Amino acid sequence: MLDKLFQSFPFYLLGAAVGLLVLHLLYYRFNYTDRRREPPGPRPLPLLGNLLQVDPMKLDRNLFELSKRFGPVFTVYFGVKKVVVLAGYHTVKQALINHAEEFGNREVTPIFDDFTKGNGILFTNGDTWKEMRRFALTTLRDFGMGRRLSEEKITEEIHHLIKEFEQYDGKAFNNSRVVNYAFFNIISAIMFEKRFEYKDPVFQAMVARDHNTIQLTGSASILSLTYNLFPWLGPFLKNWRKLMKNVEDNKAEMKHIIKELKKTWNPNTCRCFVDAFLTRQQNLEVSPSTLLWSVVFLLILGLLTKSITSQNKLKEPPGPRPLPLLGNLLQIDLRRPHKSLCELSKKYGSVFTVYFGTRKVVVLAGYKAVKEALVSFPAEFGDRDITPICQDVSQGHGILFANGDSWKEMRRFALSTLRDFGMGKKLSEDKIIEECQHMIKAIQELEGKPFDTAQLVNYAICNIITAVVYGHRFDYSDPYLMDLVKRSSDMIRLSGSASVQLYNTFPWLGRWIKNRELLLKQRDRNVKEVGDSIRRLKESLSPDCCRGLVDCFLVCQKKEEDLCVTNTHYTEDNLISVVTNLFSAGTDTTSSTLRWGLLLMAKYPHIQEKVQEEVRRLIGSRQVVVADRMNLPYTDAVVHEIMRVANVVHLSVPRATSQDVTFRGYFIKKGTTVIPLLTSVLADETEWETPHTFNPGHFLNEHGKFVSREAFIPFAAGRRVCLGEGLARMDVFIFFTSLLQHFRFTPPPGVTEDELDLTPVVGFTRSPSPHQLCAVHQGGF
């Protein structure tokens, strides 16, 4: 009975296992005593080695931790396999460079030996490796790396990739598959002079197999543990079987491609890597399997590089190559930046990067990209970019150049107060009408003589804001108004000047930039003047009867004081900044738009006549009101077209990303300056029939009815959209229509319509060049 037991198979197996274990422990005992002369390391367990301390799935992190304990050269055991780890720059460099020969061989684990069978470059040693590496290097230099040829191939592939991305129309998608295709294609172009269509099922299967091979090779069961430690287990491991099948299937596909290339191969004209190899083979008789393995591994390497680089460095928007320090300043005309940026967008697409000196700026161009960013990513693109000059002037207070909670509170306050005192209310309509009448009277007094439109229009528009903010208007001859208008337009002009842009790029130039000094002087004057006005209003404040925005602010301030609110945003600094913001953001923009309107009417008298005919027919001589807009389709279309062509805030007011964001496949880091290029939207060739012509037809249908257009966004969009949009639209409509009801605008004597110059003065805003017009009285119809 016992004999039988002893002779049975399980008994032998048990005996063999015990024997192996004893041998193993003995091995470790000897080995461990030996280890004193070897690099230190954690104590290994029998059979398992240090696998309990080193998780194969977190290898790099665990080894890094161990290096802190055992120093830059240490030993670990992956099961029974002893591995020496080199850590830190100096040690790695010393080993790889000073001992290049000693550390120069590749470790060929069983799994990689299965793949390559001693062929190729990546997992070979000795003469084969040396020869193949030399060959691949020289051939890649000819067909690939560092040459224009490869740059062209990469650029071509990028175009295909962009097209693929565009199909998703901004919707979320997993980009890994198509990005894999692109990388595979770039290597394929170098290897076979062939790119595959992304939809080709054979290609898709090949890339999927390669990708899967990389994943399986890294899987714990294959790479670190079972198979590499106990290779005889291979056929029993599912991952190993799958891996071998992947490799064999892809090998078959490559063989097929190489066979096809061979048919048209001509040793005198090398088209690609494979051709070069075949030529070399003819001369030297290199084995075909070496070729196959070189190709297979270069393709795998391509994908591997992609997966590493895409993890660490997401793709940023393309753009012209920047120069050190200067960035792309040589490609951007600082006096016409919107034009240069539009030109660049033709080459680099709808999302691109430019460097203003060392300052990186992402530009969004075209209606679709701008709208998508501002509306679909409101939070991500919702911060204001605070340039050095804006910081100098606003110091984070107010609305225009502020962010965070203070901005939120001030914007909310201003919006609700403007609603009460300004936009869309009868109250503001009455104020605009009253101001319009003052202006008409002032123009009448000129008796048709030429005059510069700037001054009068500025005074009238500024008075609308003083009425909203302070609760009263000023006479056009009042020095307070004159000074206020001058300061506001000076500040806009100076902040958009080329030298201040230069200061924004190189803030250390500060003291030497004269325009910056002038701007800061104006800021100080503003703080004093606005501060004095606020004090005067405070003295006569009656909380039950607010005269304007300042009164409302003072009431809120008092309420917060009474409630002992700490960290209140209702501070004097914020009040002064809000008031200054409304003057500077509201005066120059609206009056430039109106001045463009009058200039365009003088230049295109047939359009002016059509407006006047419509007003005469439908309104007669009574006062125009906002509600008339619905009944004056042609006039409304002309007003919209004026705003489109005027394009007064041509670069919008630059934004900044509030967090890291991936937009249209590009990674944009938190805090990056973003320019939503409004010029490119208002003249988007894919949106407007005649983008560069003054054509009211853009806003009319075939029946002459007004149609709104989606790409009409002169006030931008999203959560920072112009706060005064409603007020500005009312201003422009009532002033424009009322002025045309009373006057015909013509060029001054001696100047023809053709000679009227439409070249803009470009700063922060885009206004007409100084000019004169005559206003010939029509008698109010």
Ligand code: HEM
């Ligand atoms: C035709 C006239 C106007 C045009 C074309 C215009 C255009 C713009 C644009 C493009 C922006 C940037 C929006 C963004 O970042 O998305 C802006 C912001 C602003 N606008 Fe206007 N604007 C005009 C009139 C006004 C008026 C009349 C006021 C005030 C009464 C005003 C007050 C502001 C303010 C306070 C901001 C900053 C909003 C913020 O940062 O939250 N604007 N404007």
